Amino acid sequence: DTGVSQDPRHKITKRGQNVTFRCDPISEHNRLYWYRQTLGQGPEFLTYFQNEAQLEKSRLLSDRFSAERPKGSFSTLEIQRTEQGDSAMYLCASMVIRRVPGELFFGEGSRLTVL
Amino acid sequence: GDSVTQMEGPVTLSEEAFLTINCTYTATGYPSLFWYVQYPGEGLQLLLKATKADDKGSNKGFEATYRKETTSFHLEKGSVQVSDSAVYFCALKSNTGNQFYFGTGTSLTVIP
Numbered sequence: 312d313t314g315v316s317q318d319p320r321h322k323i324t325k326r327g328q329n330v331t332f333r334c335d336p337i338s339e340h341n342r343l344y345w346y347r348q349t350l351g352q353g354p355e356f357l358t359y360f361q362n363e364a365q366l367e368k369s370r371l372l373s374d375r376f377s378a379e380r381p382k383g384s385f386s387t388l389e390i391q392r393t394e395q396g397d398s399a400m401y402l403c404a405s406m407v408i409r410r411v412p413g414e415l416f417f418g419e420g421s422r423l424t425v426l
Numbered sequence: 427g428d429s430v431t432q433m434e435g436p437v438t439l440s441e442e443a444f445l446t447i448n449c450t451y452t453a454t455g456y457p458s459l460f461w462y463v464q465y466p467g468e469g470l471q472l473l474l475k476a477t478k479a480d481d482k483g484s485n486k487g488f489e490a491t492y493r494k495e496t497t498s499f500h501l502e503k504g505s506v507q508v509s510d511s512a513v514y515f516c517a518l519k520s521n522t523g524n525q526f527y528f529g530t531g532t533s534l535t536v537i538p
Contacts, residue, residue: 315469342524353432353515353528354470367524402470412458412519414472415526 313337315418317403323424324393331389332421336405343386344415345378346402347371354402360386361408393425428453432516432529439506439536447501447532449490449516457518459483459492459499462528464513473501473514506536 316335324330336343342361346354357376358368362383372378375393380386390397400422404415433448451457461473461483474483479494488503499516516529 344526346528351530353430353517353530354526356525356527359524361524404470412475412477414460414475415462415470417462417469417471419467419469 315403315405315416317401317418317421319421320419321422321424323426325426326395327392329389329391330393330423331387332401332403332423334386334388334403334405334418336385336403337416338384340405340407340416341383342406342408343380344404344406345386345388346404348400348402348420349398357388357401390423393423395425398423398425428457428518428520428523428525428527430516430518430527430529433532435531436533436535439534441508441536441538442505443536445501445503445506445510445534447514447516447534449499449501449529451497451499451516451518453497453518453520455521456494457520459490460517460519460526461488461490461499461501462515462517464515464531466512470515506534508536508538510534511536 318333344359345357348354360380375391378388400420402420404417458477460475462470463473464470474485476483476492482491513531
């Protein structure tokens, strides 16, 4: 399968614990996005990378959230000291930069449940 | 800021019925507009797009026309099938930034 893959697909954790999600984009895609989606809502932008550089972060991304994309390949999203309000689906998407806006390719998401 | 407002669901239709899902947007400049679809148990995938005013995007029998005068990008299909049951998201990408903004999604169920 050459699509965007995310791991784990589902994480259950206790409040206060740290969690880390991994995203492996499509190999030639140089832009990678993280989104958060809660029930009944559309994806909300968190941050994006162009190659290894993190170019933009949403105000939604508190200082407990950190994302990396070392070497411009896979990316990780870490949430420290999780809170119940962090429970959501975390989506990763990748794309190739074109003059004409290209499409985002999404993974199936990592669902976080904070107890 | 840029945003998308999408028709609330859920929508339930009988097979072969006509579908319209409304989408309006707020953006500076000339955004690109998209419809993404999420089938049960799958990730979001692009359904169609339009990059300038009066463009019509189409795919799998679905169509949407970029209307700048009404800031709209309504999704239509003349005859829906059971396999079209999914959640549909309208989205935009500003031409001044690299973020994609999504609507809240409209759940469609098509019954035989």
